[in-house]
Amino acid sequence: MDKTVNQKAWFLVLPVFLIVAFSAVLPLMTVVNYSFQDTFGNNQFFWNGVGWFKELLDPSTDLGSRFFASLWRNLFFSAVILAIEVPLGIIVALSMPRDGWRVAACLVILALPLLIPWNVVGTIWQIFGRPDIGLLGYVLNNIGIEYNYVSNEFDAWATVIVMDVWHWTSLVALLCYAGLKSIPDAYYQAAQIDGASRWAVFTAIQLPKMNRVLLIAVLLRFMDSFMIYTEPFVVTGGGPGNSTTFVSIELVKIALGQFDLGKAAALSLVYNLIIIIVCWVFYTVMTNAGVDRQRTQGAA
Amino acid sequence: MSNIAWMAWTLPTAIFFVLLALTLLTMTYLAAAYPEAERVGILRIPTTRGDRLFISLILAAVIHLLWIGFIGTDSIATLPVGEEAIEVSSLWFATVISFVTAVLVFRTV
Numbered sequence: 001m002d003k004t005v006n007q008k009a010w011f012l013v014l015p016v017f018l019i020v021a022f023s024a025v026l027p028l029m030t031v032v033n034y035s036f037q038d039t040f041g042n043n044q045f046f047w048n049g050v051g052w053f054k055e056l057l058d059p060s061t062d063l064g065s066r067f068f069a070s071l072w073r074n075l076f077f078s079a080v081i082l083a084i085e086v087p088l089g090i091i092v093a094l095s096m097p098r099d100g101w102r103v104a105a106c107l108v109i110l111a112l113p114l115l116i117p118w119n120v121v122g123t124i125w126q127i128f129g130r131p132d133i134g135l136l137g138y139v140l141n142n143i144g145i146e147y148n149y150v151s152n153e154f155d156a157w158a159t160v161i162v163m164d165v166w167h168w169t170s171l172v173a174l175l176c177y178a179g180l181k182s183i184p185d186a187y188y189q190a191a192q193i194d195g196a197s198r199w200a201v202f203t204a205i206q207l208p209k210m211n212r213v214l215l216i217a218v219l220l221r222f223m224d225s226f227m228i229y230t231e232p233f234v235v236t237g238g239g240p241g242n243s244t245t246f247v248s249i250e251l252v253k254i255a256l257g258q259f260d261l262g263k264a265a266a267l268s269l270v271y272n273l274i275i276i277i278v279c280w281v282f283y284t285v286m287t288n289a290g291v292d293r294q295r296t297q298g299a300a
Numbered sequence: 301m302s303n304i305a306w307m308a309w310t311l312p313t314a315i316f317f318v319l320l321a322l323t324l325l326t327m328t329y330l331a332a333a334y335p336e337a338e339r340v341g342i343l344r345i346p347t348t349r350g351d352r353l354f355i356s357l358i359l360a361a362v363i364h365l366l367w368i369g370f371i372g373t374d375s376i377a378t379l380p381v382g383e384e385a386i387e388v389s390s391l392w393f394a395t396v397i398s399f400v401t402a403v404l405v406f407r408t409v
Contacts, residue, residue, distance in 0.1 A: 026307070029317060033308040043305040050368055050391065057369035273361055280358070288345050 035265035052266035063254075063263050067270075069242065070250040077246060078225040081164045085221055086214065088165065089172025094206070096177055107177075110170040122234025125163040129235070149236060153243040156236045160244055163231055168224070172217045179210035212286070219282040226275065247271055327353055341409040349406075356405045360398035367394035 035052055037045040058064040096106050113121070129149050131137040140147040149159040183205060191201045229248040232238065238245035238253070245253070251271065255264030327350060338346035347355075367373075368391065375387040 029313075030307045032316075033310060033313050036310065036313060037308055039308070043308070045308040045310075047310060049389075050373055053365065053368050054373065057365060270365065273358070273365070277358060277362075280354070284345055 031265045031268060033265075034261045035269055036262075038262045041259070048262060052262045053270075055263070056266045056270060063267070066242075066250055066254075067247075067267055070245050070247045073244070074226060074228075074246040077161070077228070078222055080161055081168070081225050082218060082221055084161070084165050085169045085172050086218060088169050089217065090176050090210070090214075092169065092173035093176035093180055093210075094202070096173075107174070110173055112170075113167050114170050114174075116167070118230035119234055121163065121167050122231045125159060125166075125231075126235045129159050151240055153240055156240055156244050159235060160232045163235065164225065164228070167231070168221060172221065175213040175217045176210050179213035180206060183209045215282070215286050219279075219286070222282075223275065223279065226278070323353070343409050347409055352406050352409055355409060356398075356402035359401050359405065360395075363398050363401065364391065364394045367391060367397075 034045075036048060036050070038048045038051075039045045052063070055061045055063045056067050059068050092110070097103050116124075128134045129137045129147070131141050131148055137147055137149075146152075147155050149155045187205050188201070191205060196204070227248055228246055229252070232244045232246060233249055236244045238249045247267075248271075251264055251267055254260050254267060330349065336349060338348050340346050371390065373389045373391045376390045376392075377388040379386040379388060
């Protein structure tokens with residue numbers, strides 16, 4: 001049967017196209033223009049070719065060393081929080097009640113940190129960790145553990161990581177819980193009849209069923225932590241020294257602190273490219289994971 | 301012109317964006333005029349022409365950045381054009397490699 005094709009619906013999308021052009025495409029084009037030029041303000045620009053990119057990709061220059069240092073720092077941060085949040089989120093989801101009023105209570109408590117804006121989370125932890133008036137800082141120092149996130153690099157890192165874990169483990173836990181809820185009881189009954197151990201149930205039933213939501217969780221948490229700005233900016237301001245200066249903080253320092261629009265534009269384009277590539281890989285893996293499984297099942 | 305001065309247009313970036321826009325328009329026209337089915341290539345993922353263009357463009361960006369980072373942009377030739385001779389950067393090799401990669405992507409991915 002031939003379907004009637006009506007293309008008039010495209011006109012309904014037109015406002016979105018215009019808004020995106022205005023809010024995303026034009027600024028992005030401007031960033032590309034800036035990345036090939038230098039400016040001293042007053043809208044006067046001087047052609048610099050690929051000079052900024054050369055500097056950016058050469059670790060022996062100031063710009064390059066700052067870019068690579070913040071990039072490795074950021075990747076390390078993402079790796080650490082993923083290594084903590086994903087297993088922790090799974091454990092939390094596994095130990096949540098399956099029914100009754102306690103489910104609702106758990107869900108509300110878990111969702112609370114997710115509802116708090118980033119800058120407020122930063123402020124909470126900034127005050128919480130202070131050695132003079134903050135509960136955490138005061139207690140740690142009084143039981144003999146020297147803790148000062150303003151002057152000690154390790155303490156600053158620990159604070160930023162614990163803060164992120166506190167803020168976002170709930171997301172992983174809630175996603176995993178949703179995945180667990182979708183497993184029919186029959187699977188567990190079958191496992192019980194077979195006398196499967198708790199570990200066997202986890203690896204053979206629960207983990208495979210959580211596969212998709214875990215992928216989403218890893219993608220979301222990676223992207224979010226790779227683009228993190230507000231929380232470490234509020235708590236440590238990128239310090240002590242540059243020890244918690246992540247890529248976005250470095251970018252803002254260059255763009256708005258030094259007003260080096262060309263350098264900042266080159267950095268943001270490379271940053272953007274990394275994010276696009278990672279997103280594309282994750283998206284492709286996610287959308288094709290199910291397809292592959294169907295195909296193999298179909299063949300079997 | 302003065303009210304778009306903040307966008308800092310230059311001839312090379314303008315040419316780049318015009319070429320990009322023309323590519324997208326051509327691809328849109330092709331998609332409408334000659335619809336095609338997804339196919340599975342060496343990456344073992346279903347791709348359309350649009351996907352292959354996306355992969356080619358991203359690869360082109362990566363190839364140029366790698367070239368700038370590892371090989372540099374030394375001048376390889378000087379064209380005797382105009383009063384000031386035009387220097388040709390070795391970065392054009394990256395552009396050539398990108399085109400070859402794009403052809404390979406369109407044929408095999």
